[in-house]
Structure formats: structure tokens, C-alpha cells
Amino acid sequence: MNHVSIFVLNQDSAYDFYVNKLGFKVHTDAAMGPGMRWLTVCPPEQPGLEISLMAIADGMMFNKESAQQMRELVAKGTFGFGVFECNDLLATYEELKAKGVEFTKAPKKEFYGFEALFKDDSGNWFSLGEKEQK
């Protein structure tokens, strides 16, 4: 896979979250017309995986009603968009908490692995695991 989308409420805020807090790198940031922007970021160790931070805007992929519904669903944390892995879960958990990232589950050893859950600035949630459990 080389492209995947995450729907966000605000691209400026999402840029700050994914780049300045998670440490992702900007791949492409292109103005596409008034109020429209193609913004993709990559996890630092996966330069080939572009995550498109898609603004939920009516008139394009969504009609007005769908866009409003989508914004509400994202904001209330309906969507879990994936699993990230880090080198060390406790260190990453401490660092992201220090940067203001909201965790809905602290690191916990489960039968399937060591896991925490966090939310992005829009409300999308992710699992955070560890590459090799220590």
C-alpha cells in the first residue's frame, strides 16, 4: 500500500498533530484551489506510505448532508483507522502524553500484545503497539 486516507476536521490542526506531535514527515502539501489542499504525511520510517489528511468538505466527495454527518461521526470518535507500531511503547506513550496527545487507553499487556489507544486532534483513534515486546 502506498496511499491511505484519514478524514480530518481541520487540515492545519491535523498538520500540527501528525507532524509536530507524532513526528511524521510532510510528503506533499499542495494548494488545490480556494480552501482545498492535498496534504500527505509519512511515518518517519515508512517514506513510501503517504497518509492523506483529507478535509471533510461538502461539494466534492460528500454532499452537504453527508459532510455534516461525517464530521459528527469523526468528532465523536466513531472511526479507528489503524495500528501504529513504535520501538518502545512506554517511551512513546510518555512522550506523546507530554506533547498533549489524548490516550483513551494506557499501555496494557493484552493476550494479543502490548497496546495503548490514542486519538488524533479530530477524534480518529488508533492502536499503538510495540514492534518487539520487551
Add this chain to the structure above:
Amino acid sequence: MAEEFPKIYLYHRIVQAKLFIDNNFAGNINLDAIADEAFFSKFHFIRLFKMAYGKTPHQYLTALRIEKAKLLLQTNTSVTDTCFAVGFESLSSFAGLFKRTTGTTPSLYQQQQKERQHAISKNPLQFIPNCFAENNGWTENRNFKEVL
């Protein structure tokens, strides 16, 4: 989680040391002093830092400076200004390390980035998968320059 509390306390100190490096990479960072501040022996500090981040503090600081240099070079900052702005004290050591890390010289990297930025602003559709562009109504005939 009860058994994790002592471990989390150690992690908290290591993470604070890492964040200190993140915030002060441009200065003359003394890693010995950071180890002292975190109440670790130097050896213990290096071992724990590497366990958490996969790099020694020195390796991490160097890699961070190179990454920050790449960002500055993308903003038309000169190679010399970039070198000193990210904490290197010698242009030759910066250029050598930059090339070993990225495979290209700082000036060539800057030129490549400038050309890429120009290409993105001139024809952004080159950088967007077609299905995304079509779904968003971004067609070939659109005048992207209206917002530049």
C-alpha cells in the same frame, strides 16, 4: 499496571531527556550534563536511551540535526546558515555527515527540493493519485494558481 510504575518513572526521565534534546538541538548540548540531570550514570543513560529510541543520545542528536537541516534547506536558508542554525560547528563536518546520511550534498538536496516544490505548485496533479483527484473534482483544466 502496578508492576510498571518503577519502569514508567525511569521512562519519564528518559523521555524528558529526549525532549530536552528535541528543544535544544541547536545549542551546545552536553550529553553528560543531561545524564546528570536525569539522575543516571552516563553508561546507564546511554543504555536506557538506546533501548527506548534505538539510537544512542549522540546518534539521536546527530540524526535530529540532519532532519532539521533538511527542513531549513527546503526554506531557501543557505547551507552555511543551516549548518550553524542546527548546531554544527564546522561546515565540512556538516556537509560530510549530511552526505553520508542522505546520499547527497546539502546544496544538491536544496536544489532538488526547490525543483520539487516548483513542480508541485506548477502541476500538483502529478503528485496526486488520479482517483483522489477525480473524486475531489480536481481536473486537468483547473487553475491551481488562483490560490498561490
